[in-house]
Amino acid sequence: MTTPIALGTDEARSRLHELTVIDVRTPGEYAGGHLPGALNIPLDRIQHALPDIRRASERGDVLVVCASGARSGNACRILAENGVTTATLSGGTGAWAAEGHDLHRPKGTSRATWGMERQVRLTAGTVVLLGLLLGLLFHPAFQLLSAGIAAGLVFSAVTNTCGMAAVLAKLPYNRPRAADLDDTLAALRNR
Incomplete structure (x- = not known):
């Protein structure tokens, strides 16, 4: 199995306008702060979103992000097994924020769920x-x-891997509502 391509935070920031950014963290983590323009497709929903991600990768480069790079690396491997080439952000949103780059939050977000x-x-x-x-x-x-x-x-x-994280990701505050995921996939199709 190949290691996914990794972009540093500075390279990703300079190319942000040309990348489709997919954040594979839980909705609660995403709400706590994400890269500008990132779309939230949790790791356990990647297979469901595969056709839309494949179409997005045909139009341009796709960057997959998470908190540290572990989940995005797993997502990149899943996508690569399905013929989709992507890159991951080295160090994830943690490295992004540590470099002083802005994290965006959805409008109306009153509090963030713990990472x-x-x-x-x-x-x-x-x-x-x-x-x-x-x-x-x-x-x-x-x-x-x-x-x-x-x-x-x-x-x-x-x-x-983390079995406990997989179980915790299924809790209601860590799950996207079906309408939210549908809206995200529609936004991905319209890019």
């Missing part, structure tokens, strides 16, 4: 703490919860 990494840290930490406390107070078998989370975190690091 997926922060949601995973909170959930993992809560389950580990709960397992330890229940193990001390009730039965040592509850400590298996903590061991399971630890094993999952090691697996996540080794494979650069």
Whole structure:
């Protein structure tokens, strides 16, 4: 499997006007700040949007972004397996913001949902703490919860995937409404 092409933040910024930018984070993360002009198509909806992304790539270059580059790299691989050439933003929106570039927020956004990494840290930490406390107070078998989370975190690091993030992405505040995704795909078709 090939490594996706990576653009640095300065190159991406200078070419932003000619790129179709697809943000594969959850809608909540997207609302917290995204590259100017980016369209939100969460990673788990990439297959659904494949025909529209393919048409967009035939009209010009497509840049796929996420928070750090991991999810966008996965999206680029999925798209490459389906014959769509894309690039990813090195370091994601985190690097973009660290370089001092503007992040846009949808109109009417009152508050941002926590980023997926922060949601995973909170959930993992809560389950580990709960397992330890229940193990001390009730039965040592509850400590298996903590061991399971630890094993999952090691697996996540080794494979650069995250099952907990996949589960959390299905929560209502991390999911696009069908109408939102339809509007995004219509905007993609009209570019």
